[in-house]
Amino acid sequence: MTKEILTFADAIKEGIREEMQIDKSVFLMGEDIHISNCTVTRGLIDQFGKERMKLMPISENGFCAAAVGASVTGMRPVVEIMYGDFILVASDAIFNQAAKLRYMSGGQFHAPVTYRISLNGMGGGAGAHHSQSLEALSLHFPGLKVVYPSTPYDAKGLIKTSIRDEDPVLFFEHKLLYPVKGEVPKEEYLIPLRKGIIRREGKDLTLVSYGQMAQLSLEVAEELAQEEKIEVEVYDPRSLRPFDYQQLFASLEKTGKLVIVEEDTKIGGVGAEIAATVAEEGLFLLEAPIKRIAGKETPAPAGKYGHSFVVPSKEEIKETIKEYLK
Amino acid sequence: MKYKDIVGNIISVGKTTTKRSLDYQQVLAKYEKSKLTKILENMLKNRFLDEEINQLIKEGIAITEHSNFGQEGSQTVAFSLLKKEDYGVPNHRGWGWAIGKGLDLKRIMAELMGKKTGYCQGKGGPHLADRENNLFLRVGIQGSYISLAAGIALGLKMQQSNNVCLCLFGDGSSNAGYVHEGMNIAATNKLPVIYFCENNLYALFTPYLETTSVADIADRAIGYNIPGYIVDGMDALAVIEVMTEAIKRARNGEGPTLIESKTYRYEGHTAYDKFSYGGYRLKEEVEEWKKRDPITLFTQRLLESNLLTSQELESLKEKIREEIKEAVEYATQSAYPEPEDYLEQVYAEKEVSF
Numbered sequence: 001m002t003k004e005i006l007t008f009a010d011a012i013k014e015g016i017r018e019e020m021q022i023d024k025s026v027f028l029m030g031e032d033i034h035i036s037n038c039t040v041t042r043g044l045i046d047q048f049g050k051e052r053m054k055l056m057p058i059s060e061n062g063f064c065a066a067a068v069g070a071s072v073t074g075m076r077p078v079v080e081i082m083y084g085d086f087i088l089v090a091s092d093a094i095f096n097q098a099a100k101l102r103y104m105s106g107g108q109f110h111a112p113v114t115y116r117i118s119l120n121g122m123g124g125g126a127g128a129h130h131s132q133s134l135e136a137l138s139l140h141f142p143g144l145k146v147v148y149p150s151t152p153y154d155a156k157g158l159i160k161t162s163i164r165d166e167d168p169v170l171f172f173e174h175k176l177l178y179p180v181k182g183e184v185p186k187e188e189y190l191i192p193l194r195k196g197i198i199r200r201e202g203k204d205l206t207l208v209s210y211g212q213m214a215q216l217s218l219e220v221a222e223e224l225a226q227e228e229k230i231e232v233e234v235y236d237p238r239s240l241r242p243f244d245y246q247q248l249f250a251s252l253e254k255t256g257k258l259v260i261v262e263e264d265t266k267i268g269g270v271g272a273e274i275a276a277t278v279a280e281e282g283l284f285l286l287e288a289p290i291k292r293i294a295g296k297e298t299p300a301p302a303g304k305y306g307h308s309f310v311v312p313s314k315e316e317i318k319e320t321i322k323e324y325l326k
Numbered sequence: 327m328k329y330k331d332i333v334g335n336i337i338s339v340g341k342t343t344t345k346r347s348l349d350y351q352q353v354l355a356k357y358e359k360s361k362l363t364k365i366l367e368n369m370l371k372n373r374f375l376d377e378e379i380n381q382l383i384k385e386g387i388a389i390t391e392h393s394n395f396g397q398e399g400s401q402t403v404a405f406s407l408l409k410k411e412d413y414g415v416p417n418h419r420g421w422g423w424a425i426g427k428g429l430d431l432k433r434i435m436a437e438l439m440g441k442k443t444g445y446c447q448g449k450g451g452p453h454l455a456d457r458e459n460n461l462f463l464r465v466g467i468q469g470s471y472i473s474l475a476a477g478i479a480l481g482l483k484m485q486q487s488n489n490v491c492l493c494l495f496g497d498g499s500s501n502a503g504y505v506h507e508g509m510n511i512a513a514t515n516k517l518p519v520i521y522f523c524e525n526n527l528y529a530l531f532t533p534y535l536e537t538t539s540v541a542d543i544a545d546r547a548i549g550y551n552i553p554g555y556i557v558d559g560m561d562a563l564a565v566i567e568v569m570t571e572a573i574k575r576a577r578n579g580e581g582p583t584l585i586e587s588k589t590y591r592y593e594g595h596t597a598y599d600k601f602s603y604g605g606y607r608l609k610e611e612v613e614e615w616k617k618r619d620p621i622t623l624f625t626q627r628l629l630e631s632n633l634l635t636s637q638e639l640e641s642l643k644e645k646i647r648e649e650i651k652e653a654v655e656y657a658t659q660s661a662y663p664e665p666e667d668y669l670e671q672v673y674a675e676k677e678v679s680f
Contacts, residue, residue, distance in 0.1 A: 027484065054480070057514070062473040062507025069477020072462065073413075075484060077477075092467055092504075097474065101463060106446030107671040108457035142672045166674035190680055 002186045009039045009178040011152035012116075015159035016041065016078060018188065020048055023076065026163055027052040029063055030080030030116075037082050038118045038178060060086045064093035068101065068111045068168075077113050078163055083130050084119025084172070087138070098168035099143035114162045116171045120212070120263070123176045124307040128299035131307060133264035135211075138170045139241050139273060145193055146241040148172040150214035152182035154238055157191030165193060174212040174263075196244035198251065202231035204325065205257035208248065208274060210237055213261045213312060220317045230325060240270060248274075249282045256287035259321060263311050266294035291324050293317055327542050327556060332588050333618075336568050337556040339544045350627060353563050359633050363642075365406045365562060366628060369398040369621050371646050372422040375431065378650050379438070383597045389438045390452040394420025395592035397524055399620025400559035401494055402426050404522050404569050404587075412573075413482070413491040415475040416454070416464045419524065419591070423494055424454050427461045431649055435657035443660040447667065460489075469502025471495060472521065476508040479517035479582070490518040490576040498529025500543045509582070513550040516581035520572045523584065524559060526591040531599070531606045544586035552582050559589030560615075562624040590615035 006014065020026045028041055033053055036042040045053045056063040060081065067077040081087055087094060094115060102110040121130035138146050145167050149155040155173070162169040199214065200221050209217040214236045221232035233251050237243050252258060258278060260271035271292040278290065296310040327337065331345075338344045354362070376393040383389055394401060397420060405414055405426025416423040424434055429445065437444025437454055445456050455463040462478065465471060475493035482489050499505065500523055512519050523543045527534055540546065547554025553575070557568045565587060572583035592612060594602030603609055628634040 051484070054515075057507070057510055059473075059507035059510065062476070062504060062511055065470055065473035065504065066477030066480055066508065066511055069462075069474040069479070070481035070484070071477075073478055073481030073485065073487075075481045092470060093473070096467055097465065097470060102673070103671050104446060104450050104453045104465075105455040105457075105463045106444075106449050108446065108455050109463060110674065145673075161678050164678045166676070190678065192677070192680065194677075 003183045004186055005181050006152050006184045007178060008152045008155050008180045008182070011156040011182070011184050012040050012159050012173065013044065014184070015156040016163070017044060017047070019160055019163045020044070020052065025074055026076045026078060027054060028078050028080065029054045029056050029067055031056055031058060031082050033080050036080070038173070038175060040116070040118070040173070041080065060090040061093050064090035064115065065097055067113045068093065068097045071111045071113050072109050076163060079113060079115045081115060081117045083121050084117045084134050085121070085129050085132055087115070087117055087134055094144070094168070094170070095141050099141040102167070103143060110166060111168045112166050113168045114159070114171055115168065116173060118173045118175060120175045123304070124300075124311065125302065125304035127302035131300040133295060135172055135240060136264045136269040139270065143167065144241065145169045145239065146172070147193060147239050148210045149238060150177065150211050150236055152180065152184050154191060156184055157189050158193070158238065161190045161193055164190070169193070172211060176212045177215065180215065191238070193239045194242040194244055196235060196237040196239070196247045198247065199234040199236050200232065202233035203255060204231045205259055205321065206233045206235055206248070206251040206255045207259045207261060207321075208235045208237065209261040210240065211263065213263050216312070216314055217261050217317060220314050220321070224318060224321060228322065230321065232321065243274070245277060245281070248278070249285060252278070252282055252285040256285065257324070258286060259291045259293065259324060261293045261312055261317055263295050265297055266292055267297060269294055288324070291320065293320050329588055332556055332558045333561070334558070336564055339542065339547060339554040339556065348564055348567060350563055351631065353567050354627065354631050354633065357566065362628060362633055365403055365566070366624055366634070367642060367646065368406045368422070368425045369402050369562065369624065370643060371425050371431065371649070372398045372402045372420065373621060374646050374650050375421055375425070378654060380597060382654070387439065391597045392419050392595065393593050393597065394422050396590045396615065396620070397526060397559065398422055399562040399624060400524050400565060400587040400589045401522070403562045403565045404492060404494070407566065407569050407573060408492055409489070410459055411489045413460045413462060413475075413478045413489065415462045415471045415478065415491060415493040417468070417471060417494045417496060417499065418452070418464065418466070419496055424461065427456070428459045429454070429456050429461065431653035432656040435653040436660045439657045440662060441657055441660035442663040442667065443656070448663045449668070449671070468499035469495065469504035472502070472505045473508030473511070475519050475521070476512040476517060479512060479519035480515060483515070483517055488577055490520065490573055492520045492522060494522050494524065496529070497523065497525040497527065497534040497538060497543055500546070501538060509550045509584070512582045513552045516579065518576035518579070519582045520569070520576055521582060521584045522569075523586045524589050525586050526589050528591065528595070528607070530595045531601060533606070542586060544584055547584040550584070552584055554584045554586070556586050556588065559587030560618045560620045560623060562620055563627060592616060
């Protein structure tokens, strides 16, 4: 297998490019996608032209609904949401229309749309309307699938599967991950939307995290091994809905301890859902209470300085784990 | 624009407003007899179905009904002019769009009663949809259909299809943000969509002018740089004429059209609205509108032009009443979905294969 080193952003781009080459019904919609604020779709217009790159006005609700409409005629729209915060503007289109179309129509219509949600503006610090995390919100809608990759390899494999999926998929892209480089095969591959991955094996505790926090957690795990001889097993679910609990339970059987790290706020969050399911279905795998490390209960402050206080840092994760294991 | 100025005319809005008086004999001569009688049949089906549903509700059967008594010359006619492959995107008002698009009364009635034999297997209820006739889901969020329809038209255009999309909305929902967003996308991309606004003067219980900045919704077309028309929605022939032109424009790739059909809802917002006659509307106003009943008007024209005989009309009515009776029987006797059916069709059965 030949491999190349790609950034997270370019890995998504290559995944989209391949799908557009394979399937004529795949096309892109969004604001500024010809230049692409987040660089993912930059350059694709040279290959595919305006015919398959539909520039959209600043009307997130309108074009997210239009994507649903286009999809029922046989097209497969890939929609870019420039800042994750804007899914609140497009919430009717995504949560009422895309999510419920199959059910309400008794399976006659469905919306195979991929919403690429680029969040945590400018790498954090762009303030409460451009830097918040909203993946927890999106979990609450039966009919939607929610994907949140953390490596270039996963990003490419998962965007391809998301585009081919017959259900609407919310594909979260953390802006801080865009420049992160990693090995990506040149040959085609897909990653299923219900399969997590153990990023690092360890016997002392299971840490669940996704997206940029998974990367951060992995770094913390390496440091803890070297500095404290603590062996953390890091589990990255990759898809939040559906969620691969089997691998998590298998890991808990080994470690008996669970720490969840998320950037989104804690109340009603992704960690709350994971903790509740573990309590319901895997309580006797645990030897200790579940610990959640999450964003603080505030809107995102402006500026990187302020932002750093409300999202989990490496130090916070490390100290919390040390304290937890005492 | 005053309603009296619209009667007998199609008014085109824009930099200059132009009025075109219709010569009914000429219009009638343009269309096949079978097409015209089919439209009348759909209008009658629409009315008799609403009457039947009112009766069922009185008997205690739960059906979500927003009847369109009085609007049969408007939406019912507009949707009757589409081909099977054309897309229809309805709103909450009436079942005229479903009948016009060719849906079967039995399966409509079954769906309204939440039965498994209905179009959406009993899970949609009033949210009807029919893939076979390309009738998109009757969604429950006002205005959303304008943007959804823009997307359908975008898909059709990208596939170089000859089919068009007709989207129904009302004066009330004309004020939703979705409407502006969708119309701008449709106009900018010259999409094959017809936006058909039924202005029946009331948004639920509120006179539309209390909450709407323009007297004529068609004027909004100017802001999108697309043609806008005002038509007498009580006059089926005027609707046929203006819709035929808009469909032609869309098929020819000339882009969207906004049509405002001035019409009137004889009854309340829903079957449970107790304030529509002498409450928020004067009884005299309701009675005045009923004098130009769309079914009476269209029937008279067909009779006068010898396109229909009184005998044919009577047997047509008889046939429809029989069909409705059968539809109610079919729906009543049909089973509800099994409890486990309500847990299905949330996601695709098949996942991506590897």
